[in-house]
Amino acid sequence: MVVPLLLGLVGVALIIAGQLDLDQPGVAGNSLPPIPEPTTSVTSPLPSPSVSGSPEPSATPSASPQLTSIAVQIQIASVGINLPVRKPASSAECDFPLERDAWLLCGSSWPGRGTNTYIFGHAVRGIFLPLWNVKLGDEVEILMSDKRVLLYRITEVHPNVSCPDTREPPMPAGLEPLALKYAAPGCSQGVFWTSPTDHERLTLQTSQGFNRNWGEFIVVADPVGWG
Numbered sequence: 001m002v003v004p005l006l007l008g009l010v011g012v013a014l015i016i017a018g019q020l021d022l023d024q025p026g027v028a029g030n031s032l033p034p035i036p037e038p039t040t041s042v043t044s045p046l047p048s049p050s051v052s053g054s055p056e057p058s059a060t061p062s063a064s065p066q067l068t069s070i071a072v073q074i075q076i077a078s079v080g081i082n083l084p085v086r087k088p089a090s091s092a093e094c095d096f097p098l099e100r101d102a103w104l105l106c107g108s109s110w111p112g113r114g115t116n117t118y119i120f121g122h123a124v125r126g127i128f129l130p131l132w133n134v135k136l137g138d139e140v141e142i143l144m145s146d147k148r149v150l151l152y153r154i155t156e157v158h159p160n161v162s163c164p165d166t167r168e169p170p171m172p173a174g175l176e177p178l179a180l181k182y183a184a185p186g187c188s189q190g191v192f193w194t195s196p197t198d199h200e201r202l203t204l205q206t207s208q209g210f211n212r213n214w215g216e217f218i219v220v221a222d223p224v225g226w227g
Contacts, residue, residue, distance in 0.1 A: 032082050035075045035141045038149045038225055067112030069146035074102050074119065078138040079130035085119060085142070099124060105194060111142050111150050116197040120205040123217075128206035131219060140202060140221045152202045152221035159208065161216040163190030168211035180215050193218050 121128030
């Protein structure tokens with residue numbers, strides 16, 4: 001079921017022409033207040049981030065409490081991301097969500113359930129374009145509906161994740177990075193990051209170009225604490 005869910009997100013790979021300004025800071029278009037700092041936290045042993053973006057072997061992050069609340073807001077203060085989190089309410093929104101807010105992947109788990117949560121957004125100013133500027137160690141805060149704040153830290157950054165779409169024009173010949181040019185056919189790379197895990201994890205995704213064939217940008221964050 002994961003493959004069709006991911007392939008349905010053709011709209012995630014849309015970048016509005018003229019929006020490809022990597023240095024443009026994020027703008028919280030919904031004028032949301034900042035997420036408060038957690039008042040208390042339960043720390044988890046985290047992998048040490050490496051230069052390559054892959055965690056060094058260490059203790060597995062401990063599972064979070066089994067929450068029943070849902071995510072309502074995501075904030076990455078270091079790059080100016082501050083958005084509502086929404087769950088698609090129809091098959092149309094699963095296929096092509098509105099060009100605002102951050103979205104839970106259809107079929108993915110809410111944060112705090114001890115598995116992978118996959119949240120994506122369009123790569124436009126004021127949404128997830130600033131995700132391109134995150135650094136290892138940056139904090140991600142999730143505000144839950146019960147006012148609890150879940151805190152994560154970015155441990156992996158993966159550009160050029162392949163998930164091609166034959167319905168869209170390919171990248172211009174010669175411009176594709178080697179990671180995309182010689183990627184395995186199909187969407188196995190993209191699907192890998194949507195899959196459930198046996199530990200708490202937050203996976204964020206946006207696009208790199210004008211459609212899926214330009215590659216996807218994946219960020220992984222592990223839990224730090226819960227307030």
